[in-house]
Amino acid sequence: MSGSYRVPRDTAAPALPALRIAGLRRTYGSVVAVAGVDLEVRHGEMLTVLGPSGCGKTTVLRLVAGLEDPDAGTIEIGGRRVAGAGGSVPPERRRVGMVFQDHALFPHLTVADNVAYGIRRDPDRSLRVAELLELVNLPDAGDRMPHELSGGMQQRVAIARALAPRPDIVLLDEPFSNLDAALRTQLRGDLREILRAAGASGILVTHDQDEALTLGDRMAVMVRGRIEQCAPPEIVYGEPATPFVATFVGIGNLVHADCRHGTGMTRLGPVRLVGAGGRVEGGALAVIRPEHVELEEAADGPAEAGAWRIVRRRFTGSEILLEVEAPDGVRLWCEAGPAVRRLRTGDAVRLRLRDVETVAFAPARTHQPSGVEPARPEAEALVER
Amino acid sequence: MQPLTVPPAPRGRGALGARVGGLVPGARPPLALVAIGLAVAALSVLPLVYLVIRAAGTEADALTFVLRPRTTAVLGSTVALGLVVGAGTIGLGVPIAWLTTRTDLPARRLWTVLTVVPLAIPSYVLGFAFVAAFGPRGALQGLLQPLGVERLPEIYGLPGAALVLILASYPYVVLAVRAGMLREDRSVEEAARTLGDGRRTVFRRVTLPLLAPAIAAGTLLAVLYALSDFGAVSLLQFDSFSRAIYLQYRATFDRSLAALLALILVAMTLAVTSGEARLRRRARDFAGRPARRPVEPVALGRWRWPAVAFVAAVVAIALVVPAATIAFWLLRALAQGETFRVGMAPILASLGTGVAAAGLAALLALPVGLLLARHPTRLARAVERASYASFALPGIVVALALVFLATTVLPVLYQTLVLLIAAYAIRFLAEATGPVRATLARSGSRLEEAGRTLGDGPVRAFTGVTLPLVRPAILAGAALVFLSVVKELPMALILGPIGFETLATEIWSTTSEGFYARAAGPAAVLLLLSAGTIAVLLRDDAR
Numbered sequence: 001m002s003g004s005y006r007v008p009r010d011t012a013a014p015a016l017p018a019l020r021i022a023g024l025r026r027t028y029g030s031v032v033a034v035a036g037v038d039l040e041v042r043h044g045e046m047l048t049v050l051g052p053s054g055c056g057k058t059t060v061l062r063l064v065a066g067l068e069d070p071d072a073g074t075i076e077i078g079g080r081r082v083a084g085a086g087g088s089v090p091p092e093r094r095r096v097g098m099v100f101q102d103h104a105l106f107p108h109l110t111v112a113d114n115v116a117y118g119i120r121r122d123p124d125r126s127l128r129v130a131e132l133l134e135l136v137n138l139p140d141a142g143d144r145m146p147h148e149l150s151g152g153m154q155q156r157v158a159i160a161r162a163l164a165p166r167p168d169i170v171l172l173d174e175p176f177s178n179l180d181a182a183l184r185t186q187l188r189g190d191l192r193e194i195l196r197a198a199g200a201s202g203i204l205v206t207h208d209q210d211e212a213l214t215l216g217d218r219m220a221v222m223v224r225g226r227i228e229q230c231a232p233p234e235i236v237y238g239e240p241a242t243p244f245v246a247t248f249v250g251i252g253n254l255v256h257a258d259c260r261h262g263t264g265m266t267r268l269g270p271v272r273l274v275g276a277g278g279r280v281e282g283g284a285l286a287v288i289r290p291e292h293v294e295l296e297e298a299a300d301g302p303a304e305a306g307a308w309r310i311v312r313r314r315f316t317g318s319e320i321l322l323e324v325e326a327p328d329g330v331r332l333w334c335e336a337g338p339a340v341r342r343l344r345t346g347d348a349v350r351l352r353l354r355d356v357e358t359v360a361f362a363p364a365r366t367h368q369p370s371g372v373e374p375a376r377p378e379a380e381a382l383v384e385r
Numbered sequence: 386m387q388p389l390t391v392p393p394a395p396r397g398r399g400a401l402g403a404r405v406g407g408l409v410p411g412a413r414p415p416l417a418l419v420a421i422g423l424a425v426a427a428l429s430v431l432p433l434v435y436l437v438i439r440a441a442g443t444e445a446d447a448l449t450f451v452l453r454p455r456t457t458a459v460l461g462s463t464v465a466l467g468l469v470v471g472a473g474t475i476g477l478g479v480p481i482a483w484l485t486t487r488t489d490l491p492a493r494r495l496w497t498v499l500t501v502v503p504l505a506i507p508s509y510v511l512g513f514a515f516v517a518a519f520g521p522r523g524a525l526q527g528l529l530q531p532l533g534v535e536r537l538p539e540i541y542g543l544p545g546a547a548l549v550l551i552l553a554s555y556p557y558v559v560l561a562v563r564a565g566m567l568r569e570d571r572s573v574e575e576a577a578r579t580l581g582d583g584r585r586t587v588f589r590r591v592t593l594p595l596l597a598p599a600i601a602a603g604t605l606l607a608v609l610y611a612l613s614d615f616g617a618v619s620l621l622q623f624d625s626f627s628r629a630i631y632l633q634y635r636a637t638f639d640r641s642l643a644a645l646l647a648l649i650l651v652a653m654t655l656a657v658t659s660g661e662a663r664l665r666r667r668a669r670d671f672a673g674r675p676a677r678r679p680v681e682p683v684a685l686g687r688w689r690w691p692a693v694a695f696v697a698a699v700v701a702i703a704l705v706v707p708a709a710t711i712a713f714w715l716l717r718a719l720a721q722g723e724t725f726r727v728g729m730a731p732i733l734a735s736l737g738t739g740v741a742a743a744g745l746a747a748l749l750a751l752p753v754g755l756l757l758a759r760h761p762t763r764l765a766r767a768v769e770r771a772s773y774a775s776f777a778l779p780g781i782v783v784a785l786a787l788v789f790l791a792t793t794v795l796p797v798l799y800q801t802l803v804l805l806i807a808a809y810a811i812r813f814l815a816e817a818t819g820p821v822r823a824t825l826a827r828s829g830s831r832l833e834e835a836g837r838t839l840g841d842g843p844v845r846a847f848t849g850v851t852l853p854l855v856r857p858a859i860l861a862g863a864a865l866v867f868l869s870v871v872k873e874l875p876m877a878l879i880l881g882p883i884g885f886e887t888l889a890t891e892i893w894s895t896t897s898e899g900f901y902a903r904a905a906g907p908a909a910v911l912l913l914l915s916a917g918t919i920a921v922l923l924r925d926d927a928r
Binding site for chain 1: 572580
């Protein structure tokens with residue numbers, strides 16, 4: 001499969017997205033895995049899909065790859081219809097590159113043969129293999145067998161193999177989930193560079209929000225078969241579209257706010273409302289991030305009026321998170337600045353809001369999807385009563 | 386009849402090195418365990434050693450004997466049998482494994498069980514069934530006689546022997562390939578699809594190469610079975626090594642020549658066994674993680690019913706023909722007013738030797754299992770290897786070696802039940818130690834240590850904690866040994882006292898002489914007995 005007929009990426013019509021999915025549905029018996037998904041991946045863009053396990057994100061990838069057929073909806077890769085009305089193009093003719101969760105290297109082939117698998121008809125394949133092994137920083141591993149490699153190395157080989165036939169789009173299914181934490185962070189950075197260097201467009205599916213935030217040019221948050229929000233990571237974090245997104249991506253305290261003309265009045269002070277939140281009027285829930293709150297030791301101790309008490313302290317290595325409780329039982333997660341790092345559980349603090357831009361949700365939309373686990377234990381939502 | 390119902394010997398450090406207990410590595414095993422272990426190892430390899438000595442002492446020129454046309458003809462026949470059985474078991478086993486694991490074959494579970502059942506039928510029972518059904522004076526010819534059919538195609542020789550052995554041993558291929566397919570990481574095939582290959586190409590470039598070690602390992606087990614088999618080849622009068630060894634042993638005074646033949650057979654089985662072990666290791670390297678998401682089975686479409694017909698035909702020939710033949714001859718015996726009864730003597734002989742050997746093996750299993758699981762020293766490894774070596778040797782070879790040993794070293798034991806029972810216990814010991822060792826390795830010594838910290842003395846901790854824990858394993862192992870002994874033919878035939886008949890020897894000798902009606906009764910009893918034992922084993926398994 002020679003890459004010569006491909007239109008060079010830089011001259012390709014920029015209007016044509018690498019991937020366009022519309023109204024995609026897939027059910028297994030009575031279980032709805034994908035319940036109407038629309039997504040677009042632009043050329044050279046990396047889209048990350050974040051969601052709790054079982055939300056249907058892997059199914060979306062498999063539908064794009066053609067490993068399964070959708071019940072409804074259409075998929076276009078590089079402007080070419082591959083699934084939907086008019087039948088389905090088999091996976092081998094979709095020009096997708098897939099990186100599987102468990103790498104799925106061919107155990108009976110050497111590393112070089114694994115990478116060359118999809119380009120066996122390419123007369124220059126040995127050059128291409130060398131080039132790719134160089135790209136993934138494994139220039140001397142060509143003769144080794146997959147089972148002799150570490151998990152991280154297998155991962156790189158899997159990426160090189162997927163990129164070899166110059167696919168129109170690369171699909172990465174939780175590519176780091178089988179690796180340990182330190183390796184994960186390192187490979188994450190490498191992956192970004194590799195994919196940039198290859199100019200690949202892609203979708204990366206993950207349940208790890210750090211991965212989704214750092215790797216995505218844009219990210220989609222998916223739950224129960226639907227996309228809750230699809231936007232650049234900064235927007236998803238700063239202006240979450242739903243309470244679920246607010247509490248699933250990062251730590252989001254949902255605090256009662258009286259909203260009027262783009263300002264929300266909370267018990268901690270006013271917040272400026274942006275995005276759709278700016279149009280909310282009346283009682284609502286505003287999203288307060290831990291870094292929005294400034295802490296100060298209460299001079300008079302617990303006796304001080306309006307003082308909060310520290311009930312939990314979590315040291316994450318780079319920062320300290322404190323869960324504080326008001327006398328009426330309301331709890332919040334806050335970030336401890338240098339001034340209050342030495343405080344312990346039981347100490348009393350004063351809270352003050354920084355100058356904050358955030359979003360608020362009108363009450364009708366505050367229902368959290370049930371059965372959804374927070375991504376991190378500390379990402380517990382606080383809903384003011 | 387190679388009893389291969391036990392998982393093959395774990396090899397190398399991986400197996401014995403995997404330790405769960407809190408024991409200090411290299412802790413010195415108690416003297417009693419060492420003594421028992423050494424005795425078992427010595428008894429396991431002694432026959433083989435003696436066989437070598439005996440063969441070396443042959444008066445005839447060994448090389449001339451080995452090279453004479455008769456020997457080379459036997460060698461050729463044995464190789465031919467191995468090749469035909471190998472090809473045949475692949476031809477039956479691979480499609481059956483694929484159909485029952487990967488497709489939407491109707492009643493998949495039922496076929497999965499039924500296609501593996503022939504493994505429980507001794508080859509001489511299948512041999513009897515085929516001779517008595519399709520032989521010159523068999524049931525089919527009898528039924529066709531009124532239609533003027535005087536002769537059926539020849540069943541004796543290679544075609545019959547190969548057919549019977551293929552039917553008896555193809556389940557090895559089914560089991561190995563099934564395991565390989567279930568273990569395979571399906572996303573590997575999906576990766577190949579996304580890399581541009583269609584279904585067929587993926588099968589050729591990925592699925593088949595990945596399954597190759599499993600297919601080859603299963604096939605080698607089947608070939609090993611065929612090489613070691615005595616019952617089927619002797620009943621179907623095919624001169625493979627087993628039969629030639631037996632005839633040589635019966636016919637001449639110079640039994641050294643039989644020893645020489647036996648050594649050649651040992652060499653062949655060793656080659657096959659080591660090949661199988663290497664392939665099994667390779668298969669392990671290829672193994673992936675079991676599929677996480679349910680995989681949709683391949684739709685057979687219009688091939689659905691032809692596939693059912695194929696599987697049903699195999700089951701019919703391997704299971705229904707023997708059952709029908711036995712029933713036919715039983716009824717016929719009744720109809721013709723022949724004194725129809727199964728003598729109690731062979732039943733009691735089979736039961737007695739089986740129970741005695743199983744009991745002896747169970748007694749040895751605990752100390753040997755303790756040695757293997759708790760003291761994985763070099764000695765333990767040697768004991769284990771010796772034990773598996775005697776298990777893998779063809780029965781005819783072991784029997785012959787023991788005859789030599791007994792006649793020259795311990796004439797008192799020659800042709801006594803003591804020798805036969807001890808030989809059985811040693812030969813099938815691996816079946817008894819396997820489950821015990823596995824249980825002990827799983828539990829480690831932590832539970833016993835917990836007992837010690839709770840105030841038990843060492844003896845009490847052992848009897849109170851460890852013994853109850855391994856009791857089911859000891860019983861399961863003993864049941865496996867019982868099953869093997871009851872089905873065993875050549876050792877009973879050669880080592881048994883004069884006039885001693887077991888069910889196995891009864892079936893064999895009456896079939897050899899053409900008294901099919903008299904073989905049918907013991908065959909039915911034997912099948913019921915092994916079915917009952919297997920049922921007990923499975924019930925314990927399910928618990």
